[in-house]
Amino acid sequence: MAEKMQAIMKTKPAYGAELVEVDVPKPGPGEVLIKVLATSICGTDLHIYEWNEWAQSRIKPPQIMGHEVAGEVVEVGPGVEDLQVGDYISVETHIVCGKCYACRHNRYHVCQNTKIFGVDMDGVFAHYAIVPAKNAWKNPKDMPPEYAALQEPLGNAVDTVLAGPIAGRSTLITGAGPLGLLGIAVAKASGAYPVIVSEPSEFRRKLAKKVGADYVVNPFEEDPVKFVMDVTDGAGVEVFLEFSGAPKALEQGLKAVTPGGRVSLLGLFPREVTIDFNNLIIFKALEVHGITGRHLWETWYTVSSLIQSGKLNLDPIITHKYKGFEEFEEAFELMRAGKTGKVVFFPHKG
Numbered sequence: 418m419a420e421k422m423q424a425i426m427k428t429k430p431a432y433g434a435e436l437v438e439v440d441v442p443k444p445g446p447g448e449v450l451i452k453v454l455a456t457s458i459c460g461t462d463l464h465i466y467e468w469n470e471w472a473q474s475r476i477k478p479p480q481i482m483g484h485e486v487a488g489e490v491v492e493v494g495p496g497v498e499d500l501q502v503g504d505y506i507s508v509e510t511h512i513v514c515g516k517c518y519a520c521r522h523n524r525y526h527v528c529q530n531t532k533i534f535g536v537d538m539d540g541v542f543a544h545y546a547i548v549p550a551k552n553a554w555k556n557p558k559d560m561p562p563e564y565a566a567l568q569e570p571l572g573n574a575v576d577t578v579l580a581g582p583i584a585g586r587s588t589l590i591t592g593a594g595p596l597g598l599l600g601i602a603v604a605k606a607s608g609a610y611p612v613i614v615s616e617p618s619e620f621r622r623k624l625a626k627k628v629g630a631d632y633v634v635n636p637f638e639e640d641p642v643k644f645v646m647d648v649t650d651g652a653g654v655e656v657f658l659e660f661s662g663a664p665k666a667l668e669q670g671l672k673a674v675t676p677g678g679r680v681s682l683l684g685l686f687p688r689e690v691t692i693d694f695n696n697l698i699i700f701k702a703l704e705v706h707g708i709t710g711r712h713l714w715e716t717w718y719t720v721s722s723l724i725q726s727g728k729l730n731l732d733p734i735i736t737h738k739y740k741g742f743e744e745f746e747e748a749f750e751l752m753r754a755g756k757t758g759k760v761v762f763f764p765h766k767g
């Protein structure tokens with residue numbers, strides 16, 4: 418096996434990243450080394466690349482970026498019993514303590530001591546990567562690596578869409594970024610109808626249609642609340658799924674959802690949000706869910722099965738594929754400009 422590898426590394430506490438050559442790491446106790454077959458860019462990677470306030474407070478350069486991955490185990494560290502060389506895995510990024518109050522109630526997704534793979538330690542934008550064995554998820558051999566790498570963000574989308582009944586329910590999705598697009602795919606595969614998507618970017622509205630949205634609306638040009646009321650004969654939607662992190666979208670969605678309906682919130686707002694709780698939530702008797710991470714490990718079973726069912730329309734979401742990492746700066750800039758769905762790297766060119 419090679420002794421040296423390429424990696425996209427956050428080398429300095431400043432904008433950007435560098436493609437560097439480093440030693441292929443050795444797995445320690447409880448770890449495995451994987452050959453990275455496919456790895457995709459997450460919005461969190463963009464924040465690290467941009468070196469925003471959150472990244473400055475959390476990331477300690479030098480560090481290899483990336484956390485959405487499919488890879489093959491090529492070396493097993495001491496004490497690892499459940500994985501073997503040749504296993505085909507993806508990674509749950511939330512490394513939980515197993516000991517806190519939340520973990521002891523099987524609420525691992527809200528473990529208060531969570532460390533994030535690729536955020537709090539080296540990640541997977543590299544030819545090879547170290548993975549904590551307890552966070553590995555074994556994939557069926559025939560799952561395409563680009564789908565397998567998407568399972569982690571798909572888990573966010575699955576927990577949002579499937580937080581309540583969805584089959585046959587009218588649904589509003591606000592935001593058709595990579596996460597919202599995955600949400601549309603999950604909602605359609607699960608039988609939601611009609612799926613209405615509010616998204617200001619024309620490029621992303623077109624992607625939303627390709628993924629299967631029944632209606633799209635530009636909230637900067639048309640009132641999405643009126644649009645929803647027109648489509649639903651004045652009833653409002655049964656389900657409102659927030660994937661944008663835009664305060665205005667939250668308010669519009671709460672107005673567009675029918676009294677007694679369901680609201681699941683994944684988008685993270687840039688600041689505190691003011692909402693008319695009395696009229697938009699309490700008197701409407703809404704069921705409101707905050708969504709974070711993935712349920713361990715139930716969500717992974719659901720995601721894997723949905724992919725294997727063949728019903729998830731993922732291909733239109735993967736808009737950019739790169740062999741190798743040489744063009745990583747172009748990839749990051751395109752994604753920053755909102756000109757992509759998911760961007761996937763295949764590090765090994767052969």
Ligand SMILES: NC(=O)c1ccc[n+]([C@@H]2O[C@H](COP(=O)([O-])OP(=O)(O)OC[C@H]3O[C@@H](n4cnc5c(N)ncnc54)[C@H](O)[C@@H]3O)[C@@H](O)[C@H]2O)c1
Nearest residue numbers: 460592593594595596615661662663666684685708709710
């Ligand atoms: N809770 C969690 O565990 C978790 C996990 C991953 C991501 N997130 C959050 O989910 C959100 C979506 O992630 P992403 O990577 O797709 O982000 P993104 O920024 O790429 O997508 C957001 C989309 O919302 C659109 N938008 C902006 N204003 C809007 C408005 N007023 N109405 C409708 N749409 C609007 C944007 O054009 C964009 O396409 C982000 O806020 C992200 O931080 C949360």
Ligand SMILES: C[C@@H](O)[C@H](N)C(=O)O
Nearest residue numbers: 459461510533573710
């Ligand atoms: C790591 C972060 O970007 C990831 N999407 C999560 O679920 O938390």
Ligand SMILES: [Zn+2]
Nearest residue numbers: 459460461484
């Ligand atoms: Zn992520």
Ligand SMILES: [Zn+2]
Nearest residue numbers: 514517520528
């Ligand atoms: Zn815990």
